Amino acid sequence: MYSENITFTNFENSEIAFRGQSNNSLRQSCLLFKVMNNRTLVKTGKYLVNFAFAIHFPVEGILRKTIYKHFVGGTSIDDCVKTIEKLASRNVGTILDFAVEGEEREDLFDATCDEIIRTVEIAHKNSNVPFSAFKITGIARFDLLAKVSESHSITDEEGDEFRRVEERVDSIFRRGCELGVPILIDAEETWIQPVLDDIVMKMMVKYNKDKAIVQNTYQMYRHDSMERIKQHHRQALEKGFKFGLKIVRGAYMEKERERALVKGYPSPIQPDKPATDHDFDAIIRYFMDHLDTIDFMVATHNEESSLLLARLIDEYKLPRNHQGIYFSQLYGMSDHITFNLAEQGYNVVKYVPYGEVKTMMPYLFRRAEENSSVKGQSSRELKLIQREVRRRKKK
Template sequence: MATRVIPPRILRNLRYNTATRPLNAAHPPLSAPSVAPPYLLDKPDPTHQKPPSPAAADADSILNFDNVEKLFSHVATSKLLRSSAVLHATAVDPVVDFGMWLMKSKVMEVNLLKQPVLSAVRHTFYEHFCAGEDAVTAGESIRALNQAGLRGMLVYGVEDANDNDACDRNHNGFLHTVDVSRSLPPSSVSFVIVKITAICPMRLLERVSDLLRWQQKDPSFNLPWKRDTLPLFSESSPLYHTRKRPEPLSPEEEHEFELAIQRMQELCQKCVQNNIPLMVDAEHTSVQPAIDYFTYSSAILYNRDNNPIVFGTIQTYLKDAKERLLLATKAAEERGIPMGFKLVRGAYMSSERSLATSLGFASPIHDNIQATHKCFNDCSSFLLEKIADGPGAVVLATHNVESGKLAAAKAYELGMGKVNHKLEFAQLHGMSEALSFALSNAGFQVSKYMPFGPVETVMPYLLRRAEENRGILAASGFDRQLMRKELNRRLTAAVF
């Protein structure tokens, strides 16, 4: 991995709220103090176990958002204008509602109307949130990103396969993505992303998840096809999806499942050969047990020598996220398996709540955003402590500036305040540009999640970004404010 010199910008006088209960007593949480302002305090906390270093005492902040000229120095004016306009549009509910209605309506079944709509989407939202229509074009986007000091997560934008033919096609696309990643500048691609729903039919993932949930309810329930794995559930994990004892997999289903396992193993082997980490995305709780099964059984086989190749994803808006993370990391540690995790808040809130309500159960998602923030920050703190003292790696995928500041400060406190392969920050392509560049300027590795594929193929991704992340998109006002400030500065400089 390439190493860069880190500018000595360290957050001054930071203290953590030690009264907040951490994941375990040895690891203080990443929680904001209960006093204002939340990050920069007038005096350091003398009771803190690790007081700021002399270098920290001379710095104003790790993340600098004041110098917009430096923040957006790698962004062309035309891109700033488009980004500002697109983010503004996606923060307006009527615009989002109309767009989702249009894309799901029968208008898209009329070719004469469909093509102009897709063209409009391509030149606005698609170009903003996606990296290109194929892997080669996405590679060019990553080259440009790399020149700006960022890295890319290559995401072949397919999901929800219905049969083995579709799974085989998708699998070949993922293998090709690894080949393209290898052809790009070293370390410019941080991860290749795979969605298990693209290489295993959805109905089979639902069946396997039902069987795994039932075994959690009844440990005597035998699953002859089950391979070695890490814990998939905690005591608080939702099991309401499986309401009755499921039938065992038929011989045909077992064969089909074995084909999906073989696809995953071939992809893992190719990533090992090319030393490119493979990130498994999280999805709906109805199929997440099967997805975790794919992830953990593969990690046991391929994660070796403090070099996690297979990374799992924890959605911290789920109430059981902390417990499942603790159980998985403890089991991996006991077996000497270096684990990699990506932390996200989550992207299926509306559908999860609707499903739980329809079945007569409480939502599996935290009751409020504050609880989700706390869960993300606590899990971040726990994993940073883990990888600072031992094996493993973590990707903190957040658009929340406060979480970014807290995690950056924690990393410096732990002596991880420079680019290394153990810690990566990440944001969606087209989102939270200011946070991405601020973290990069502070010396951290930062990646952008870059889906690619034809417009129609990645449409489910675009619709989900709009439907499930309204809060994030609305919160993009911080980015838009900084973009407008930089645009005004450039306009003033050009005129005067």
């Protein structure tokens, strides 16, 4: 068992990282990451999968047994129960994420809202599910959010549509407040983030009096994120509510740069990765200095940032399971970080998306592209898996 007197130093223990995987499962993971390590294969695969769905070719079975199985908890909440229990057996919590996005119809938005509320109710009943989470683009039309964010005039019909969006968001957080379940709302593209920030800050004023129920997400690859966080924190102090948030490095960098170039405005993205890393680590130190008024989650696959927070928790002589501090990684990624932290007694959760295979494809394409990028991490994941395979062969 861990000792809080011993400073945690690395994520090198592959036996802890992959303890929950059989030899066969490890070999399948190895093959998957080998494929994702090839950018050409990933791009070709994306095209072929989209084409297969377009012509109704039965490709779901193949996907379900490979990339879907690795990165997705299941098709439904009930389908995720085994995943929740498996993670809990390793002292890792689950965030159920109904990963629907990009819809256009009001009835689908209402259905998604109802499903998100179900995840809140599950979190209330199951201590192994400490948070709920959702994307506003799962319950609202993207173009409407962009129009409101950019202060364009909207029609009466669009005004009614936007009020329904606000009502959905309010119903989710209201249920979280009733049940005492913190809810994370994901970050979005910069051109729809203003309306999201505005809604979320209003929800914090309403529901965060006693506990950080409403928690925003900030992408630190934006050069303005540090100041936005501090500004929002100041608002929390002035208005007397608890500030809750999650930080990530970010997921839309290429899209953001391309749009800025096409539309002729300054890129909102940091000049380089070191600048992002600097702000990411600096804001962690800021959180630690204001822990009495901030609950936060550091969602990262970066080893250095994870170690920084782990060491600061020990340096501040805080309990490793401090209720206001969480680490997080995506299901199927960075298990060496997740399980080594959990083994040492820190609070760790996995984001576990769920949904039908076809519905999950935008999410899965992002994971594949992220892992195949030049500075992505499929090479690192692959090396760690191969190291564990070699270790087991020597036994």
